[in-house]
Amino acid sequence: MDASSALPTENTREQTFRLWRGERDEGEFQDFKATVTDGMVVLDVVLQIQAEQANDLACRWNCKAGKCGSCSAEVNGKPKLMCMTRLDQLPANEPVTVEPMRAFPHVKDLVTDVSWNFEQKMKVAKFQPRAPDAPDGTWRMQQADVDRVQEFRKCIECFLCQDVCHVLRDHHKHDEFIGPRFITYVAALEMHPLDTADRIPALKEEHGVGFCNITKCCTEVCPEHIQITDNAIIPLKERVVDQFYDPVGKLVKIFSRRSTNT
Amino acid sequence: MTGEYETVEHDVLVIGAGGAGLRAAIEAASTGVRVGLVCKSLLGKAHTVMAEGGVAAAMGNVDDRDDWKVHFADTMRGGQYINNWRMAELHAREAGARVNELEAWGALFDRTPDGRILQRNFGGHKYPRLAHVGDRTGLEMIRTLQDHGIHQGIDIHMEVTIVALLTDGGRVCGAFGYDRERGRFHVYKAAAVVMATGGIGRAFKITSNSWEYTGDGHALAYDAGAALQDMEFVQFHPTGMIWPPSVRGILVTEGVRGEGGILKNNQGKRFMFDNIPDNYKSSTADNLEEGWKYVTGDKNSRRPPELLTRDHVARMIMREVKEGRGSPHGGVFLDIAWIKEHIPNAAEHIKRKLPSMYHQFMQLAGIDITKEAMEIGPTTHYVMGGIRVDGDTQMSTVPGLFACGEVAAGLHGANRLGGNSLSDLIVFGQRAGEHAAKFAKANKKYTIDPAQADNAARAALAPFDRTTTADGPFQVQEALQETMHANVGIVRNDADLRSALATINTLREKAANVAVRGNRNYNPGWNTALDLPSLLTVSEALTRAAIAREESRGGHFREDKPDKDPAFGTFNFVITKGADGEMQLKREQIPEMPANLKAIIEENK
Numbered sequence: 001m002d003a004s005s006a007l008p009t010e011n012t013r014e015q016t017f018r019l020w021r022g023e024r025d026e027g028e029f030q031d032f033k034a035t036v037t038d039g040m041v042v043l044d045v046v047l048q049i050q051a052e053q054a055n056d057l058a059c060r061w062n063c064k065a066g067k068c069g070s071c072s073a074e075v076n077g078k079p080k081l082m083c084m085t086r087l088d089q090l091p092a093n094e095p096v097t098v099e100p101m102r103a104f105p106h107v108k109d110l111v112t113d114v115s116w117n118f119e120q121k122m123k124v125a126k127f128q129p130r131a132p133d134a135p136d137g138t139w140r141m142q143q144a145d146v147d148r149v150q151e152f153r154k155c156i157e158c159f160l161c162q163d164v165c166h167v168l169r170d171h172h173k174h175d176e177f178i179g180p181r182f183i184t185y186v187a188a189l190e191m192h193p194l195d196t197a198d199r200i201p202a203l204k205e206e207h208g209v210g211f212c213n214i215t216k217c218c219t220e221v222c223p224e225h226i227q228i229t230d231n232a233i234i235p236l237k238e239r240v241v242d243q244f245y246d247p248v249g250k251l252v253k254i255f256s257r258r259s260t261n262t
Numbered sequence: 263m264t265g266e267y268e269t270v271e272h273d274v275l276v277i278g279a280g281g282a283g284l285r286a287a288i289e290a291a292s293t294g295v296r297v298g299l300v301c302k303s304l305l306g307k308a309h310t311v312m313a314e315g316g317v318a319a320a321m322g323n324v325d326d327r328d329d330w331k332v333h334f335a336d337t338m339r340g341g342q343y344i345n346n347w348r349m350a351e352l353h354a355r356e357a358g359a360r361v362n363e364l365e366a367w368g369a370l371f372d373r374t375p376d377g378r379i380l381q382r383n384f385g386g387h388k389y390p391r392l393a394h395v396g397d398r399t400g401l402e403m404i405r406t407l408q409d410h411g412i413h414q415g416i417d418i419h420m421e422v423t424i425v426a427l428l429t430d431g432g433r434v435c436g437a438f439g440y441d442r443e444r445g446r447f448h449v450y451k452a453a454a455v456v457m458a459t460g461g462i463g464r465a466f467k468i469t470s471n472s473w474e475y476t477g478d479g480h481a482l483a484y485d486a487g488a489a490l491q492d493m494e495f496v497q498f499h500p501t502g503m504i505w506p507p508s509v510r511g512i513l514v515t516e517g518v519r520g521e522g523g524i525l526k527n528n529q530g531k532r533f534m535f536d537n538i539p540d541n542y543k544s545s546t547a548d549n550l551e552e553g554w555k556y557v558t559g560d561k562n563s564r565r566p567p568e569l570l571t572r573d574h575v576a577r578m579i580m581r582e583v584k585e586g587r588g589s590p591h592g593g594v595f596l597d598i599a600w601i602k603e604h605i606p607n608a609a610e611h612i613k614r615k616l617p618s619m620y621h622q623f624m625q626l627a628g629i630d631i632t633k634e635a636m637e638i639g640p641t642t643h644y645v646m647g648g649i650r651v652d653g654d655t656q657m658s659t660v661p662g663l664f665a666c667g668e669v670a671a672g673l674h675g676a677n678r679l680g681g682n683s684l685s686d687l688i689v690f691g692q693r694a695g696e697h698a699a700k701f702a703k704a705n706k707k708y709t710i711d712p713a714q715a716d717n718a719a720r721a722a723l724a725p726f727d728r729t730t731t732a733d734g735p736f737q738v739q740e741a742l743q744e745t746m747h748a749n750v751g752i753v754r755n756d757a758d759l760r761s762a763l764a765t766i767n768t769l770r771e772k773a774a775n776v777a778v779r780g781n782r783n784y785n786p787g788w789n790t791a792l793d794l795p796s797l798l799t800v801s802e803a804l805t806r807a808a809i810a811r812e813e814s815r816g817g818h819f820r821e822d823k824p825d826k827d828p829a830f831g832t833f834n835f836v837i838t839k840g841a842d843g844e845m846q847l848k849r850e851q852i853p854e855m856p857a858n859l860k861a862i863i864e865e866n867k
Contacts, residue, residue, distance in 0.1 A: 023783060039506025041626070051736035055787025056780030060304070062472040065512045065622060067401065068307040084625055107443055108784040115420075118305065118412075126413045127368035133377075138362055140377030146370050150395065153370060153402060154617075157306055192368065 012037045015087070016095035017045055019057065023108045031095065036087055042098060043071050043082035046110070058109035066223055069158030073110050074099045079160040079221045101163040117159050120178040123206060124186055129194040145193040152188035152232060154224045157181065161218035161228055167211045177208035180218035180228045187232035190239070204240045209233070267438075267447045267715060272298035272417065273702040274695070275437055275452035277424050277479065280308030281400075281684065282667025283458030284407035285360075285691025286698065290456070291414040293699040298450055299411075300419045300439065302459075302474045306408045309460055309472060310687065313400025314515030314618065315384055316392025317688070318681030319357035323374050324381045325561060328389035330354040334859070335866035337682060339541065340386045340571055341646075341675020342816045343831055343863075344492070347855045348653030349673040353682070353689045360688035361393050369406040371395055383520045383557060385569040386679040388545065388866075390559070397515050397616045403684060422448065424478065425792060426718035427455060427486040427663070428710055434486060434662040435708035438718045442789065445782020447719050451710060453702035456694045457483055457649060457658075457665040462496075462800045464739070464793075466642035467747035470502055470513040476793040477800030479669035483649045484799060488658040490837040491671040491850070493647035493800070494807035495817040497678055498752045500575035502641025505591040509626045511641040514596065514619060516680045518636075519568040521615050522557040523598040525579070526635065527587035533594075534567035534578060542570055554604060573677045573817045576640040580752055583639070593639030599632055608632065640752055644683065646674040646817060647804065650836060650850075656694035659838075662701055666694035671834075676816025725791045728777035735776050735791035742769050742797060750805050755822040759809045766802050773798060806847050807835045 012035055021030040032049045043061055050057040061071040064083045071082040075098055076090060082098070090096055104112040133140045161180040167173045178186075186199050186207065203209045216229045226232070274290040276283045279301035291297045301308065320333035334354035338345055361379065365371065371393045372380040381390040395402040412418070424439035428449070436451040459479030463471025484490055501514040519525075527533050538546050546567050547553040553566025568575065579594050589595055598616070602608035609632035613620050616631070623629040623636060649658045649665035651672060656664045667687045674682060725735075733741070742765075749762035773794040778787045813827035814820050833849040840846040855863075 037507070039627075040508045044508040050786055051734075051740075055734055055736065055778060055790075056785040058784035058786060062303055062307045062474065063309070063312050064472065065312065065509075066625065067398070067618065068311045068472075070303065070307050086626070111784055113443075114304070118420075121409070122412055126409065129366055129368070132366075137366075138378065139365060141370075141373055142377055143373040143380075146373055149370055153395075153405070154398065156311070156401065189368075192370070195368075 013092070015092065017049060018095045018097040019046070019049070019109070020099035021057070021109055024106055027106065029097065038088055040087050041083055042075055042080070042085045042087065042096065045087070046082060046098060058107070058111045060111055067156060069156030072101055072158045072160050072163065074101060079163045081158055081160070081223050084223055101159065103163040103165070103169040114159055116174055117157070117162060117181065120182045121185060123178065124182060124189070125197045125199050125202065127189055127192065127195055128197040130196050139194055141193045149188055149191050149193070151226055152184050152191070154226060155181065155184055156224060158223060160221045160223065164217045164221045166215065166217065173208065173211055177211040180212070180233065183207065183209060183212070183236060184226060184228055184232040187236055190236065200239050200243050203236055204244060209237055209240060212237070267449045267719070269449040269451065270298065270417070271451040272296045273452065274298070274454045274456060274698045275300065275450050276456040276458055276695075277437060278308070278458035278460060278667070278669070279305055279418070280310040280458065280460055280667060281403055281407060281687030282691040282694070283456070284404065284411050285688050286456045286458055286666055286695035287416045288407065288411050288414055289692045289695025290699040291416050293696070295699045295702055296417070298417045298419060298452065300422045300424060300437070300450065302421065302423050304420050305418055306404055308404060309475065310400045310404040310684075312470065312513060313403070313684050314397040314513065315517040315520065316382055316394030316399045316681050317357070317361055317403065317684035318384065318387060318391045318679065319361045319393060319685055320354060320389075320391055321358045321361065321379065321381065321393070322389075323378045324390040324559070328391060331862045332388050332866055333357070333391065335863050336387055337673070337679060338675070338863055340677050340679040342677060342826070343675065344815070344834060344852060345675030346653050346672030347859055349690070351859060352653060352693070353673055353685060356689045357685040360685065360692060364403065364406050364688070367406050367410040369402050371402070382517065383565065383569065384680045385516055385519070385575070386571045387681065392520070392681040394517070396614070397517050397618050399684065419448070423789065423792065424482060425722055426714065427482050428714050429486055429660070430708040430711065432487065432661065433705070433708065434660055435710060438715050440722060442784050445785065445788070447715075447722070449710065449715055453705050453708065454662045454664065454698040456698045457663065457669050458667050458691065458694070459669045461668045462645045463642050465742065465746050465797050465801045466751070467743040468502065468511040469642040470499060470511055471642070476797045478793070478796045479665065480648060480803070481796035481799040483658055483660070483663060483665065484803070484837070484839055486660055486663060487839065488660045488663055489650040490803055491647060491650040491834050492675070492807070493645070493804040493837060494811050494835065495646035495676050496642065496804060497572055497644040497646060497817045498576045498640040499643035500572055500579055500640050501596055501638040503622075503627065503636075504593040504639045505627060505637050512622070512626070513641065513643065514636060514638050515616070516572070518596060518598050518616060518619060520557065521598065521612070522554065522601045523568065523596050524566070524600060525568050525575070526595045526597055527582045528589060529587060533582055533587070534570070534575070537578060538567055538570070539574060546570065571677055572680065573819070576752055577819060579640060589637045591637055593637050595635040596638045597635035599634060644668060644678055645804075646676065646678055647671050647807070654693070655697035656690055657697060657701070662705060664694040664698045666690040676818065722792055725776055725778040725788060728775060730775050730777045732775060733772055735778065735787055735794060738769055738772050738776060738794055739790060739797065742766070742801060745769075746801055750801070750808060752819060754808055754818070754820050756809065756820075759805055762805050763802065763809070766798060766805065770798050802845060803837050806845055807837065810835055810847055
């Protein structure tokens with residue numbers, strides 16, 4: 001199927017990988033020496049160590065192509081997908097540290113309990129389309145309207161944005177704030193050309209959009225380069241303001257109500 | 263050991279949460295039965311996310327000459343006429359409705375100028391037929407099904423691996439498995455089970471499939487008495503990444519060729535024009551200009567040879583490599599950048615049409631596909647074979663056991679057309695869910711045999727008791743992958759296949775002696791050890807079927823029998839577990855096709 005034998009030799013070297021080992025609250029870094037080559041990604045090395053040195057090394061992964069969002073971890077302290085982090089982007093003469101996402105409960109080694117995220121999605125009102133546009137039950141939409149939402153729908157649910165968000169990571173507001181991933185999810189629904197539901201009141205109350213103070217850390221770590229802060233969070237904050245805090249709008253509302261009452 | 267297992271009861275249990283499993287669960291839940299959904303990974307991570315090109319449905323939005331009949335004929339031609347014609351018919355008739363339903367659940371496909379769902383060209387499809395979202399259609403589909411599915415009252419059990427089906431007097435009545443997090447055993451009682459576990463790609467060394475695709479569903483069904491069919495037919499996708507080595511096997515969507523990408527050898531020659539199969543000659547362009555016109559939507563042009571079926575393209579690439587005309591890393595060149603000769607703003611166009619391909623090559627290989635050609639080669643992608651099912655109900659030969667998606671056989675025959683897998687998931691996911699619910703309602707009474715659960719638990723824990731220092735689970739898996747790759751790959755022959763069979767037997771002994779260390783908590787060594795029996799079962803099944811099929815057809819190519827033999831076109835090879843535990847292979851005649859379907863095939867020849 002290939003011509004492996006004809007492959008040119010690559011530059012191989014030995015590098016230390018400092019991996020977090022342990023279960024639940026107990027753990028420590030353990031050093032592994034690995035033979036690595038140019039072009040390898042961190043996940044390759046972790047799986048190589050797993051196969052050759054530590055069969056019980058726990059790590060999540062699936063597609064190995066940056067499309068499923070399973071292999072989220074903190075590489076040299078930065079939230080990353082292990083499958084998309086090339087070794088040649090990291091210092092070659094220092095150990096590479098790999099540890100689990102720190103904003104979620106630890107399970108084992110590089111694996112965390114991300115079930116909280118799945119619970120947050122359940123809280124968001126589901127998609128509610130308008131009546132079909134055509135007699136055959138289909139809709140008509142323009143590409144431009146679709147394109148606007150596609151950015152948010154690229155999300156692979158790696159939860160790196162949740163991991164890095166101060167509100168969750170440092171202030172532990174998991175009960176009051178759904179986090180950047182699910183604000184982006186709300187944005188995708190709110191800006192969906194067919195959707196008719198109003199999620200703005202929930203965004204203000206249960207979803208806690210006000211907790212976000214726009215530090216843009218989520219945007220920086222997004223492997224899909226979604227402009228989470230600028231394109232999802234800020235526009236939704238504006239909608240909340242328009243609906244609940246806009247003084248002019250409030251006056252207009254009050255007067256229009258009065259005039260219809262009289 | 264009895265009684266130590268956490269036990270839950272559903273009416274319908276769906277195993278696997280990719281597109282097919284999710285669609286089946288949604289359908290079953292809509293009928294009011296209690297539904298459980300088990301998945302090996304987290305929800306939304308299944309291999310459906312990797313599907314790029316689109317979902318095939320003859321909606322005729324781009325070319326109104328298209329209809330279900332042409333789609334049916336294309337599917338049968340691609341499958342070399344050994345498909346389950348009833349499935350091919352239902353699939354072609356129902357795919358459009360299933361795609362529209364996704365839109366009603368929130369999916370956003372790319373649009374035509376008049377606002378309808380846009381459709382693109384793909385290999386083997388006569389007209390532009392693939393509804394798509396750039397090159398991330400699979401993600402759109404699984405996320406839509408997931409986001410809709412979580413509001414349907416389905417009980418979802420994530421990161422659970424099933425190791426045995428439970429049966430009662432020949433019918434299925436549940437499943438037994440463990441959760442990855444704690445390694446605890448669970449009994450899932452269910453009056454009907456839907457198998458939607460996907461494929462077998464991990465049996466091969468170079469594959470687009472993730473660690474999950476170890477043929478669990480095939481093996482579980484086989485062990486429970488179900489028949490497997492067409493196991494010799496594996497699809498090697500012609501375009502996988504080959505460089506750097508760590509990305510080897512990762513899929514490069516056929517959409518690249520659908521958008522005008524061309525294949526070239528190291529002499530810069532478009533070698534696909536060299537050898538066009540007779541049955542596709544009338545529908546394939548014979549010059550460069552016509553091929554380009556086709557991908558830009560000219561209805562009077564024929565498709566470029568790069569869009570011939572995947573089996574043919576894969577073999578053509580292998581020939582270039584073998585004869586010394588390959589790329590530096592043992593593949594050929596796939597060039598989309600060249601379209602700048604034809605259109606202004608080509609770079610922007612490529613980034614918009616193929617965003618994740620652009621991203622993938624930029625990030626993993628340091629290649630800008632708007633400027634340079636990609637190096638690609640074949641990768642193990644899909645298994646056409648699987649659980650033999652009834653075309654209408656998707657029930658296997660075991661009462662109460664249903665199958666849909668990649669783990670089911672029949673729709674694709676000897677070779678699957680691109681885009682027909684996503685439509686397969688939703689058409690037959692819906693059918694399997696509906697009929698599993700019906701079966702569950704009508705067959706509520708069953709008895710769980712605790713001994714079956716105990717036996718499965720004992721087998722699952724055995725690797726902890728072993729102290730051998732021989733090959734570990736990952737080494738046995740790797741040895742199997744090497745063997746399958748070398749001997750049961752794109753080009754096969756009798757001697758190689760027999761040697762693979764012998765190696766599989768040796769590896770079976772090794773697998774039975776694999777020892778694992780550590781505890782049961784999230785232990786990939788243990789988990790891999792438990793995947794080995796499934797991998798070995800599917801590897802043996804596909805090797806045996808490949809030995810028996812002494813001809814070349816679709817995804818199965820024998821260099822010692824390079825021609826198609828009409829005598830092999832009238833039946834399917836079917837595999838069951840004999841009373842002695844050995845694999846039995848037999849021929850099952852394909853039923854006579856009704857006259858109306860025959861006429862459709864003739865009209866579209």
